[in-house]
Amino acid sequence: MKIPPDFDVSVYELVAQIPRGRAVSYKQLAVLMGFPDHARRVGRALAAAPQGLPCHRVVSSAGRTVSGWTAQRELLESEGVAFRPDGSADLRRCGWEALR
DNA sequence: CGAGTGACTGCCA
DNA sequence: TTGGCAGCCACTC
Known part of the structure; x- marks a missing residue:
């Protein structure tokens, strides 16, 4: 399956729909x-994501925050996203579309 | 044009 | 449970 030119745009629109207090993994978005x-492609898209997008709500499948962006955890926590003692986001409870 | 790198994942020891 | 390793895709050197 090829990547359409509006792939990045789709990522942005999807991320923009993530409700406050929820987190999603790159894989989930893909x-x-x-x-x-194409989870990796999603990550690249987010790396170039425009400001104003709640891209801090996107973490790796293990719930790990973005490399080199420690403040992401603070942002998520301030929105109500639960974090585990090991520093990973609790996607089981706060995962978007995966919550249930 | 080949090699290296990264906001990733999943499998196996 | 944790760490190492191999696929993957697009971009840069």
């Missing part, structure tokens, strides 16, 4: 948008 094998 799956929701129909590209389960």
Whole structure:
């Protein structure tokens, strides 16, 4: 499956829909948008994401915050996202579309 | 044009 | 449970 030119845009729109107090993994985003094998591509898209996008709500599948961005955890916590003692986001409780 | 790198994942020891 | 390793894709050197 090829990557459409509006792939990045789809990522942005999806991220913009993440409700406050929720977190999503790159893999989750890739799956929701129909590209389960392009989590890495999603990460690259977010690296170039425009300001104003709540990209801090996106973490790795293990719940790890973005490399080199320690403040991301603070932001999520201030929104009500639960974190584990090891410093990973609790996607089981605060995962978007994966909450149940 | 080949090699290296990264906001990733999943499998195996 | 934790750490190492191999696929993957796009971009830069």
